[in-house]
Amino acid sequence: MVAARVPRRMLSVFVRNAELLKFLTVGAIAFVTTSVLFFGLKWTVLDGKPVTANVVAVLVATVLSYVLNREWAFTARGGRERRHEAALFFLVAGVGMAINQLPLAVSRYVLDLQTPHVSPLVENVADFISAMIIGTLIATVFRWWAMRKFVFPQLVVPEIENDIRVQENQR
Numbered sequence: 202m203v204a205a206r207v208p209r210r211m212l213s214v215f216v217r218n219a220e221l222l223k224f225l226t227v228g229a230i231a232f233v234t235t236s237v238l239f240f241g242l243k244w245t246v247l248d249g250k251p252v253t254a255n256v257v258a259v260l261v262a263t264v265l266s267y268v269l270n271r272e273w274a275f276t277a278r279g280g281r282e283r284r285h286e287a288a289l290f291f292l293v294a295g296v297g298m299a300i301n302q303l304p305l306a307v308s309r310y311v312l313d314l315q316t317p318h319v320s321p322l323v324e325n326v327a328d329f330i331s332a333m334i335i336g337t338l339i340a341t342v343f344r345w346w347a348m349r350k351f352v353f354p355q356l357v358v359p360e361i362e363n364d365i366r367v368q369e370n371q372r
Contacts, residue, residue, distance in 0.1 A: 223274035278353035305332035
């Protein structure tokens with residue numbers, strides 16, 4: 202078992218932050234999905250429409266994120282009817298998507314970091330940094346707060362943490 206190989210101090214940190222670590226793992230999966238789709242679309246069927254390509258990529262990654270967050274990251278939370286929870290998730294995700302688009306829109310349309318004003322390399326680096334790094338970081342902070350506050354507000358099985366602490370103390 203993996204837990205047996207992890208030092209106790211680190212294990213307790215992992216256990217205390219398991220929900221956050223799972224959320225960040227789901228975010229990493231969604232990030233890779235978004236990146237692949239964004240650049241795939243931007244360089245093919247949505248050439249010249251980077252914001253549209255990013256919106257499509259983020260939408261696909263959001264659906265994947267909902268499933269993974271619901272079934273894995275926030276599995277110990279709930280308290281809402283599934284339809285209500287899904288509606289809140291997609292509302293939060295929509296706000297997150299708008300937040301995610303702002304740095305890309307500023308990069309492209311305010312700073313004019315697009316061809317012919319800059320080289321294709323500079324354009325793609327600026328798109329990556331603004332959309333995939335800055336936008337994702339800001340939106341992730343918002344989503345973490347909003348998911349715990351509105352979408353998955355209640356711990357359904359709070360005794361799990363107590364059981365884990367008891368097991369750690371018995372070692």
